[in-house]
Amino acid sequence: MTTAALTESNVATGVSGPLLADAEFKFLRDFVYQHCGIALGEQKHQLVQGRLQRRLRALGLKEFGSYCQLLRTDPEGELGELASAISTNVTSFFREMHHYDLLVSELLPRWLEEKKHNGRLRIWSAGCSTGEEPYALAMVLAEALERTGSSVDARILATDLSPQALEQARAGLYALERMDGVSDERRRKWFLRGEGRYEGYACVHPRLRELVTIQPLNLLHDWPMRGPFDAIFCRNVVIYFDKPTKQRLFERYAGLLEQGGYLFLGHSESMYGLSDSFELVGRTVYRKCTR
Template identity: 40%
Template sequence: MGGQTGGVNMDINKTEFDLLRKHIYSMCGLIIGEGKEYLIEHRLKYLFKEKGCKSWLDFYHTLLKEGNFFKEEVISAISTHETSFFRDYHPFDSIRKKVLPRLVQNKKSNKQIRIWCAAASTGQEPYTLSMIVHDLIESVGFRTLKHDDFSIVATDISGNVLEKAQEGLFSEREFSRGLPDKYTKYFSQEGKQWKVSPSIRSIVSFQKLNLLESFRMLGQFDFVLCRNVLIYFDDKTKLDIVHRIHSLLPEDGYLLLGATESLAGQTDRFVSEHEGTSVLYRKQSCFSSTGKKTTPVEFQKCD
């Protein structure tokens, strides 16, 4: 708790907490559960001080009056941007062994294989994918492929983290965390930091996007990664996002969720495929034998 100093009260009360969490939900769909007052106090504290607020009610009214830039700062601060290269590792092994070879096999001439990272954060996930793609191109049996046969679109709700992602510059800790030795060849050292090579960055593009809003303008994708983000939405919002992703995929296109996220059982719109310890969701074009959409699958958070 922040306490009260010089007429400034940094302890959030129940009324202030409810006002702020409901407004944050309306802005970006993120759910801040009961008893999570500490999240607002801790993550928004520097913005509270920066704006010279006297209370969290004052902060709430400031948020209502301020423009989009401040709202984006609040969303970025309250969101979780935890990420690393090859996070959880096993899903990327499945991508390398199953998803990419199948996409290449089904590839039509003169058509790019398009991949979407829907919660790119500071860029480790899309750059991981690009490294896997480059390895695939260099392997026996895939040498007819070129780098520009692939396109990776990386989006995030936070413009701040996307700026860092586009820069492609990582600290020693970020560089060493999760990155297998064989992939260090795709980086060059710049002082105490590590820069992603131009060849890896060349097939990755970044774009600011709120998943609550339409994303049809992104076009169609063969493979979508929406990892470790749906757990922060309510069930109705999760289903809406997943169904809209479904509409962007071709028949037999793939969706990959995070390790703690699951579509419970076999759905009308996706069928689950187990690859090692990972679960991939493949698009089903026909939702039911009657041709009607049945009740959508419920989401569950795994233990």
């Protein structure tokens, strides 16, 4: 699921188009909560109207009633586009660097040593947005594999609800100005500089693509993967969920993590009072309790 930074400043001003009636807004609020886990307050009425007017134009619809009927008829078919429309993808390479420092200095060396005899290492980027997070994880993982000469079966699963975000993640193509968090050394090693029509862009190295599997997934629906995972990154996602949704999600994460596995949350998120399956071991870093 993408980071849903729903703020009034995001609403485009002066946008003309159909008006969102109160009953239609209530339907959309209920639909978004049921299918995405995002609780929209009454103050988001104008924001939702402005965001979805663009979606209506893309679909050739003249009124919100027709859009609501589309959702009733084919909820899954439009769900990803709806989530994209009302959400803002806020992400960057190596955001919250202390998480990557912990991986490099402690976790990856330990895991690779423990799993060197026919082991497997799995990391899940849940809410991967446009791909910066899983590719940053792939960089530190690839470097750890090279450093140790390890042949451990290591993979990263990257999932999101937004089709637009996943499309960019699969392309692995990023404007140079979006790569401030990547060191010069890593830019040279893990990216191919674009030329011609791709001037001003960089593409992730094929080695990173080998490590990352990108798939659509709604965190509130069934999960096809069985795990177990050594670490799950779910950063800047659950802040937009209500308490019961967070509790259910954390317990599901616990069920897919190895004993002693790690869950990484965003800088504004906390598990305090929400789960007894984890213990806090660092700044927004939680470890699954061993029982």
